[in-house]
Amino acid sequence: MRTIRYQEIATAVRRRVAEGHYAPGRLLPSEAELSAEFDASRVTIRRALETLRDDGLIAARQGFGWFVATKPLRQTLGQLQTIEGQMSESGIVAGRRIIEFAFVRPTPRVAAALSTDQVLQVKRVNTADGEPFAVVTVWCPAELAQSLSRRDVERSPFYELLGIALRGATQTIGADLVSAADAELLGVPTGSPVLLCERITTDTDGRPVLYSHHVFPAHRTEFVVDLPTAEPSIAPTGLRLLESS
Amino acid sequence: MRTIRYQEIATAVRRRVAEGHYAPGRLLPSEAELSAEFDASRVTIRRALETLRDDGLIAARQGFGWFVATKPLRQTLGQLQTIEGQMSESGIVAGRRIIEFAFVRPTPRVAAALSTDQVLQVKRVNTADGEPFAVVTVWCPAELAQSLSRRDVERSPFYELLGIALRGATQTIGADLVSAADAELLGVPTGSPVLLCERITTDTDGRPVLYSHHVFPAHRTEFVVDLPTAEPSIAPTGLRLLESS
DNA sequence: TCGCTCACTTGTATTATAGTTGTCTACATA
DNA sequence: TATGTAGACAACTATAATACAAGTGAGCGA
Numbered sequence: 001m002r003t004i005r006y007q008e009i010a011t012a013v014r015r016r017v018a019e020g021h022y023a024p025g026r027l028l029p030s031e032a033e034l035s036a037e038f039d040a041s042r043v044t045i046r047r048a049l050e051t052l053r054d055d056g057l058i059a060a061r062q063g064f065g066w067f068v069a070t071k072p073l074r075q076t077l078g079q080l081q082t083i084e085g086q087m088s089e090s091g092i093v094a095g096r097r098i099i100e101f102a103f104v105r106p107t108p109r110v111a112a113a114l115s116t117d118q119v120l121q122v123k124r125v126n127t128a129d130g131e132p133f134a135v136v137t138v139w140c141p142a143e144l145a146q147s148l149s150r151r152d153v154e155r156s157p158f159y160e161l162l163g164i165a166l167r168g169a170t171q172t173i174g175a176d177l178v179s180a181a182d183a184e185l186l187g188v189p190t191g192s193p194v195l196l197c198e199r200i201t202t203d204t205d206g207r208p209v210l211y212s213h214h215v216f217p218a219h220r221t222e223f224v225v226d227l228p229t230a231e232p233s234i235a236p237t238g239l240r241l242l243e244s245s
Numbered sequence: 246m247r248t249i250r251y252q253e254i255a256t257a258v259r260r261r262v263a264e265g266h267y268a269p270g271r272l273l274p275s276e277a278e279l280s281a282e283f284d285a286s287r288v289t290i291r292r293a294l295e296t297l298r299d300d301g302l303i304a305a306r307q308g309f310g311w312f313v314a315t316k317p318l319r320q321t322l323g324q325l326q327t328i329e330g331q332m333s334e335s336g337i338v339a340g341r342r343i344i345e346f347a348f349v350r351p352t353p354r355v356a357a358a359l360s361t362d363q364v365l366q367v368k369r370v371n372t373a374d375g376e377p378f379a380v381v382t383v384w385c386p387a388e389l390a391q392s393l394s395r396r397d398v399e400r401s402p403f404y405e406l407l408g409i410a411l412r413g414a415t416q417t418i419g420a421d422l423v424s425a426a427d428a429e430l431l432g433v434p435t436g437s438p439v440l441l442c443e444r445i446t447t448d449t450d451g452r453p454v455l456y457s458h459h460v461f462p463a464h465r466t467e468f469v470v471d472l473p474t475a476e477p478s479i480a481p482t483g484l485r486l487l488e489s490s
Numbered sequence: 491t492c493g494c495t496c497a498c499t500t501g502t503a504t505t506a507t508a509g510t511t512g513t514c515t516a517c518a519t520a
Numbered sequence: 521t522a523t524g525t526a527g528a529c530a531a532c533t534a535t536a537a538t539a540c541a542a543g544t545g546a547g548c549g550a
Contacts, residue, residue, distance in 0.1 A: 046511085046512090061510090063510050063511060064510070064511075
């Protein structure tokens with residue numbers, strides 16, 4: 001029976017990857033080395049490797065080498081913008097009620113995060129199917145928010161209004177007892193637990209452009225975080241535990 | 246296996262920083278010294294140090310030197326890290342006190358997650374510098390935990406004991422009021438808010454191997470999630486909002 | 491105390507070399 | 521025609537060696 005050389009090599013390398021001979025993130029032997037080891041030409045080696053690349057098992061960078069790909073389990077940053085959009089995907093009607101809309105001097109904490117001393121402060125209640133769902137306060141540097149009106153903010157999420165390419169965010173998740181004001185806005189009894197989120201959103205230059213504070217009633221909400229593979233190779237995600245003073 | 250020199254050096258220095266060879270605030274050896282020590286050029290040394298700087302582990306001032314950053318901004322080290330490991334990197338002494346160690350029939354929820362009907366159930370209190378820090382309950386399929394003793398569990402984190410390559414985890418974060426039992430274990434007043442985490446850890450084949458439930462006092466702890474990133478190629482974390490029934 | 495020098499540090503270039511992948515052409519073989 | 525071999529070249533990467541600019545801090549002298 002006739003065998004296809006590059007398929008043989010592909011399965012051999014595939015087995016090595018599966019068995020962990022080549023750890024994720026580490027380099028495979030170079031094409032030249034594999035060529036010598038399998039006694040096959042470089043073109044054949046490449047064909048084998050390329051089939052594995054098509055399967056997403058390995059990847060290569062020119063001038064660098066082949067390495068075991070560590071593919072994330074789930075999707076990307078898209079979720080960041082769409083905490084509200086996510087509800088609409090679930091068929092929930094999301095709404096916003098503006099409680100406060102004002103250009104103010106920020107608190108020191110916000111000022112430090114945004115490194116500015118004049119901000120637009122918007123406080124609103126997010127609703128899901130008409131029921132209060134979250135109390136959100138957003139601070140945005142005044143120079144970015146100059147053109148925004150109260151109606152703009154009521155109609156669209158902040159992310160869309162700014163017209164800036166956002167890069168990512170750092171989000172802090174904590175818990176506390178609900179404050180009296182938030183209890184009334186959310187329609188929960190005093191003393192209820194709430195989830196707190198503080199998020200600093202940055203644009204593509206790394207400058208912080210939004211500081212937001214979210215209060216969720218604990219009985220209605222929880223966060224799900226998918227932690228991908230454990231190899232640090234190229235993938236930067238952190239979930240860490242802090243001690244707050 | 247081929248290696249990249251600056252990655253080796255980066256991990257070596259990272260380990261030293263983690264192990265406290267270089268105290269926070271103190272200077273690292275100069276680039277020239279490190280260059281001599283590792284027998285690598287200054288460019289390579291710099292590249293290694295810069296990766297650590299990107300992680301927020303160290304920082305530099307021109308004309309002054311490299312030093313350990315007091316508050317690491319980001320920790321890329323391993324996404325799926327034990328909380329103990331994170332603490333020990335911060336210089337906190339982590340401890341465990343076993344409350345319960347038994348092979349039991351799991352609750353339906355746990356049974357469904359692990360798809361087994363006989364589990365090892367370990368309940369313990371984690372301490373940080375002697376103070377109770379978290380109440381953790383871990384369920385593990387009995388066939389995987391057969392060889393574990395109570396002392397094993399007390400001495401080492403679960404991840405190390407299993408001897409299985411872990412792939413990732415899905416973690417749910419919520420909040421609630423502390424239960425009476427947990428309040429006593431944690432030494433917090435009744436009615437305090439707590440952060441709840443439920444984590445399902447899977448091995449490289451995708452099979453769930455651990456189901457764990459964590460209770461943190463809210464006043465001491467918060468989670469930080471970094472939502473990446475500039476690079477679209479490798480964007481591993483999804484954060485989504487759920488409505489719990 | 492002030493101002494200066496000097497040794498040392500990081501920041502940032504440039505040039506060079508060896509090694510790697512990406513791509514192409516030419517040719518052989520079943 | 522599908523498969524494999526051989527070779528050449530471009531583009532990229534890691535690393536080294538070197539040089540210079542710029543900031544830091546200690547010490548020294550007036």
